[in-house]
Amino acid sequence: MTLNEVTISRAILEEQHRALIDHLEMDAAVIGGGPSGLACAALLGERGVSCALIEKKLSIGGGMWGGGMMFPRIVVQEEARRLLDRFDIAYKEFEEGYYVAKSVEAVAKLTAAACDAGVEFFNLTTVEDVMIRGDGRIGGLVVNWTPVDMAGLHVDPLTMACTCTVDATGHDAMIARMVEKKGGALKVKGESFMWAERAESRILDHTKEVFPGLFVTGMAANAVAGECRMGPIFGGMLLSGERAAELVAERLRR
Amino acid sequence: MTLNEVTISRAILEEQHRALIDHLEMDAAVIGGGPSGLACAALLGERGVSCALIEKKLSIGGGMWGGGMMFPRIVVQEEARRLLDRFDIAYKEFEEGYYVAKSVEAVAKLTAAACDAGVEFFNLTTVEDVMIRGDGRIGGLVVNWTPVDMAGLHVDPLTMACTCTVDATGHDAMIARMVEKKGGALKVKGESFMWAERAESRILDHTKEVFPGLFVTGMAANAVAGECRMGPIFGGMLLSGERAAELVAERLRR
Amino acid sequence: MTLNEVTISRAILEEQHRALIDHLEMDAAVIGGGPSGLACAALLGERGVSCALIEKKLSIGGGMWGGGMMFPRIVVQEEARRLLDRFDIAYKEFEEGYYVAKSVEAVAKLTAAACDAGVEFFNLTTVEDVMIRGDGRIGGLVVNWTPVDMAGLHVDPLTMACTCTVDATGHDAMIARMVEKKGGALKVKGESFMWAERAESRILDHTKEVFPGLFVTGMAANAVAGECRMGPIFGGMLLSGERAAELVAERLRR
Amino acid sequence: MTLNEVTISRAILEEQHRALIDHLEMDAAVIGGGPSGLACAALLGERGVSCALIEKKLSIGGGMWGGGMMFPRIVVQEEARRLLDRFDIAYKEFEEGYYVAKSVEAVAKLTAAACDAGVEFFNLTTVEDVMIRGDGRIGGLVVNWTPVDMAGLHVDPLTMACTCTVDATGHDAMIARMVEKKGGALKVKGESFMWAERAESRILDHTKEVFPGLFVTGMAANAVAGECRMGPIFGGMLLSGERAAELVAERLRR
Amino acid sequence: MTLNEVTISRAILEEQHRALIDHLEMDAAVIGGGPSGLACAALLGERGVSCALIEKKLSIGGGMWGGGMMFPRIVVQEEARRLLDRFDIAYKEFEEGYYVAKSVEAVAKLTAAACDAGVEFFNLTTVEDVMIRGDGRIGGLVVNWTPVDMAGLHVDPLTMACTCTVDATGHDAMIARMVEKKGGALKVKGESFMWAERAESRILDHTKEVFPGLFVTGMAANAVAGECRMGPIFGGMLLSGERAAELVAERLRR
Amino acid sequence: MTLNEVTISRAILEEQHRALIDHLEMDAAVIGGGPSGLACAALLGERGVSCALIEKKLSIGGGMWGGGMMFPRIVVQEEARRLLDRFDIAYKEFEEGYYVAKSVEAVAKLTAAACDAGVEFFNLTTVEDVMIRGDGRIGGLVVNWTPVDMAGLHVDPLTMACTCTVDATGHDAMIARMVEKKGGALKVKGESFMWAERAESRILDHTKEVFPGLFVTGMAANAVAGECRMGPIFGGMLLSGERAAELVAERLRR
């Protein structure tokens, strides 16, 4: 067939432009494309929430690609096995209650699920700040291209409005820290020592709205709460993403 | 439930160790996790070929994540639409014969398909050299951890044997160039100017065994042949991956 | 008044999207925002040519901002004084025939003139390659965001079609070198020693179409021809830009 | 004509030397060549104030070149439209009260206006410190070449005296922070969250003399006051520059 | 003889995998391969303690390789001469009570002794965190490949359990500082001025269990105690290593 | 006891100064502290040859520390088992004829043996050039501190004379390449593909005097000859070091 380079360019520009315009005002924005963010976004999408996942890096998946110490396997415990099933991630029982999956497959399947659920992905996009108007709640995100920051350039950001924001940025809890640093009533205690059992058992309690409009999930939830870290076991991550989706949906009354 | 950090570590180590040992001798190794490499590996796996995909970076997906100029959309033409369907990638017709998909979804679905087909992924793994014994054909790969190279450390590599090697490393055609640089009878002409139509129509001819045991696919095929480049249209990439899988399977007589 | 951040974002996105779509096919593209490129673009615009100026950096102006050795003054000789007048750049006679202007003003006024003439600016945009189809002439540019390259990311480019391309990239003659490197019938001889008088007197002869569809102007013209360099005197730059505009307009038959 | 390289060099050296000597003692120094600094300097120059604009970078224009997220457009609201007209910057109404201009044109026209008003530009010049003598007011600037700092060299600065100093350095409020850091009675509260409406409505109140001899304008004014940020809307920037010019002129009794 | 690359690879992988699995639960872990860490590990091994030495760098030996100011000699005083003899390190009397040895030999012989004593070495391994469960004592280490950190990658760690941990990380007292930073009841006072005599005479007192499960030795012991530094005299280092081994063995009741 | 920091400093300075002066003229200099260089130096020392080992890095051991892919194990085949015994390196039979040792122990024991044999080590020392006087043979080395080069400083080197030079710098064959680059009659063909069996069987033939006064050993021998590479099997390395020691000793008539 005949192919025209300009048509290809126009197709990409028009489609993505429309997607971006459509998400300048949305129900929920999930920041960070690791396991809890992906699970949360996928489940929000399945509930029909207009939702975008904003990821700083070029690729989606966060710290899950590398498994443990670059051995690309992850472990999930009994309580979260149903989520592996739900997202169609293959696994193998290692010992009773310990299931091993491939980290690459886990990323791919979670991402695929989010896509199927209608989540829009904005990768290479950095959240520089949040928008807080007169009502004192986070009502939007101030975003920029990641490479602008990587290249040390000075370029103004744009703004995307959202009713709910989910901080799924991992250990750094970057959105929560931004709020704290600028004087918002929020304290990020920071992740504590490794203690997998405790970390996994408490994470659902820490998954909640920590500032008007801001929900935390995954390691960001534990970091805000000063909770222990858990290493390469991902059950809590997935369950926390699920919980965050429920809380956000509830807030949006869906 | 009770969770033990050591059991988690052991589960990861044992499982991945077994996977690595199992792939020290395999049928096919695909180098590079971009669209053609993923398609090739997935289709090889579906045919029951013992196959690993070796990727230098932490994440799988290569240059496809960013779409065109960071607008995360890709275009596929009519001829390759059936592959979008086969890999369950959603798309939208932009103009007649031009289909637009989300780049993030394309990566996720291709990777998921390869996982489902039993392909083993070795990410963060760099191919430093190839093994060529007395028969003059490429019979294996000399591999190392990518971070060893990124950190400028001097550490010896290991060797993985494979009957067929597929160079899916994109513009750089890294395996082919390695062979050329060390004196193998192979000339990498380098990618020519942009001319999408020509590049797309010729890529299948260039997808072939270019040195005993070495097949090229995707932009690596065009780079070896001195063919034009095509930009963010991915039909040829997918078709080339499919063709490479057929050629390798034929060579392996499956 | 009431201000809405989302409306601000939408305004920027919609307007620039339209500008980009409108220039995916254009009459002329000038690469490089130094004095010759700006003069050329401004004069093309004044003739009604649909024209974009593509600049790699964030700011327009190239090497003119710094004057000579960071003393922000430039010199223009008698022959080109009329162009200072035309672009409304103030100057002072230093010795007979030597006019001194402020480098900052020169950049600002040339840029302003190009804007007034309807030229569209694409800054932070790198030309990675050219498009050459079956007719063997340069028919478009393969472009990407500059920060993508600065950040060492792997992202595919897009294509903009143009009937005429003007290489105004200075000493490097980047477009001409790209053509040469990929095997086009074009030899870039490289800039010779400093000899201002000779360089200034020959530059108009070197300003021409050096490859089907590709015109060179300013130091790029001298670099292709192996001509001398001239230092911080800018008369020849401006006259060469003017000449390039005439040649392009003629080719476009306007 | 005959051209002599040495005459060209001498012309540049003599003219710029004279300009520098003439500005070792001046009425007003504006630090930072973004929109508010340019507007302020241009309007001071129009009032006959002896004024220099000191810019750290090679190019003038600050963060305005890149528009929002590298889409080179800016937005100005109704209240400031008259300043677009005054500086001859073309615009288009997007929605009622929202006007979109090209960021490149805005920089060029503001800079051109400042040049026409007799402002002297010192680019590539960093303000390292301020001079405060016995009267306790800022009476001058301690300046150095920017590349000296970029290259990590240890070279002493020089001093330029000025009656009024305008900090137009944006978010960083660099001059104000310098004063604060060395113990001056001045507190820089730092920019708050994004809230364009509030930021735009308060900026004029924050544009004032915050320390004897030191005026703040633009985002520096908001940063000192702990005010919200506003993103790529520039009405407040221009109005703040205008206000700063009025205050300085008043102080100088002109 | 016939050699097979795959057998070589398998031999390395199988043997090291076994060693790693065997040390996922061990008696003692010594962090840091400088003189005190090596002496401690060697003497623990000789007592039959299951022990690993974990070193961040590729090579073992820490700061001892370079002697004083790159002159590869070290000095040991009378009190510790017997340890030079024990580890078979040659020396020469310089003045009464001052013995000079080669720094390269000292590293080699101490390392050899630890190997002979059955200590397992994990080099290129970084301790990222410690594991503290409900009993409040350090019960394990959170480890990762050093190059992962050097390359700026985000990869999850694994966990190794150990009954006793010895911080032999030198001036930085990295494990102790980790505990302090995350809120453990431990204060690292930091190394004081140089005063060799005092530093050497006090180091044995500072060698002790400073937090449940955590012992400090060598400069880490002095750093925790706020003690003086001693420079290139190594008697105290060796004696401190010996003392730490005794304390750990006692705790393990062997 | 009483300790004096100045005595400690003096002891180090005097002893190392004497060692350096003593080796300004020596029988043999071995460049590179990897397995073949260490074996060669140890065996030369045992024969009573005045010999120094010059190593660029701070630590001795070269690429052996990291085993294969950071798994710190090495393999030695039957033919070289006796050298493991000779240097007291423990090993374990993996399959018939394949012996696995710990890489850390191998470095430590080889280094210890060289120390015991009276070899002087100059670490952190870079060979910048060679001395070739009227007789056309390499009669000395031009050396400098490695950190001088790492820090990009311009400092003149010093010269050490030696009758025989052994290039044990591994793949790079740095001394041989230096001679080649400056026009000496020597061609470095560069290492070929991986083929362990061939590489191991040919290395002894390639271990020889390749230029008057210059012997090559280990991977440097194979690199000069254009021979294959062998990966983490070290039998050939050790045997080559032994052979080089014999050849040098013969040349020195001992």
Added chain:
Amino acid sequence: MTLNEVTISRAILEEQHRALIDHLEMDAAVIGGGPSGLACAALLGERGVSCALIEKKLSIGGGMWGGGMMFPRIVVQEEARRLLDRFDIAYKEFEEGYYVAKSVEAVAKLTAAACDAGVEFFNLTTVEDVMIRGDGRIGGLVVNWTPVDMAGLHVDPLTMACTCTVDATGHDAMIARMVEKKGGALKVKGESFMWAERAESRILDHTKEVFPGLFVTGMAANAVAGECRMGPIFGGMLLSGERAAELVAERLRR
């Protein structure tokens, strides 16, 4: 004549070794080779004090080489003119009481004077710490090669004993800050704003013993005292160096 490279090397090594050994115990050590350090050292040497000047960089002269803003001229006022005469530095009267000298000549002549006075220079030498024994006074310096630090290597330092230490390290007052940071009873207030007249008039008062055994001179004196900065006028620097020499000599009772 006949020249032997080894004799050249030996000559350098023997002579410098002797110089270093001779200065392991000395009367005074001046840290920093800027104007005040050089003047102080030269005048100490003239009084017969055994003295070394220790300079971090390769070259001596500090920040004086670059004059003001890279224009290599310095200014000295009337009060210090006699020191220009004393050190044989040529000058020119610019206005009454303002003398201009060449910065290059000033460095060269001050350095030459110090050499003639018998001062020993240790360049490329960093002071890492100070030695403080039981008497609580600074009795020596802990030194290392600067490139060791520049290259990020871990190498132990050596110690040089001295009765008096002069901190002439400029703005940073590095020795004083070291003492402060480790808990010594000394507060470094940091340099204040620019006010040349005040800075020059107070510097002699600030030149004094600020901690037992530690004297400050030049900008280090003003930095400790929280005094103003003075820019490229050097009278106070030279006078402060002279005063420091007097104080040190007095303390040494010479």
Added chain:
Amino acid sequence: MTLNEVTISRAILEEQHRALIDHLEMDAAVIGGGPSGLACAALLGERGVSCALIEKKLSIGGGMWGGGMMFPRIVVQEEARRLLDRFDIAYKEFEEGYYVAKSVEAVAKLTAAACDAGVEFFNLTTVEDVMIRGDGRIGGLVVNWTPVDMAGLHVDPLTMACTCTVDATGHDAMIARMVEKKGGALKVKGESFMWAERAESRILDHTKEVFPGLFVTGMAANAVAGECRMGPIFGGMLLSGERAAELVAERLRR
């Protein structure tokens, strides 16, 4: 006395401006401030030649500061002893015919001599190119600030005219290479192996006019001729500088 910062600034600016203007046309320019360049410039100045020394770095002295391997001593042989005397550099006889001087003193005294002889120094100044007009000889230098290049900025240079140019840039022979690279009839063979005796005996023959208007001295002379290198013996350097001065003076007929 009263001090005014602005007068200080003006004094520096006016004096240096005059010096620069005065040297825009001069008899001789020496590029490179190492030993041969300094000796040449000093002796030219003594003969009344109008001469500037242009040095890329901030400090003068080149590679002489560091002596040999950072031991700050240099050696001079009998033939050049009279030049040590002439420049008042103290020395000590090590063995017959070998004189050892302090490298710091050598730099200081040579620089002082050049200053006394009226040589003007332009440090931090890079020669980017040469000016060659119709007569085919080098008639000037194209210069820029070094930090401009270090900071990666794009700023135009200025031109200084000179009748004779002396390349004293050391091993790199930068001016000669510039001429060669742009097609001038000059071949730079590059420095050969170390052989001090030969290098020292031939350097005077190689010190000559190698291209119309271009003289080479010091290591640049040997590098152009493909001669041996000599290490830290400086007799030949000084004698070559003297010879270059004679040749230049002769050409200028003085």
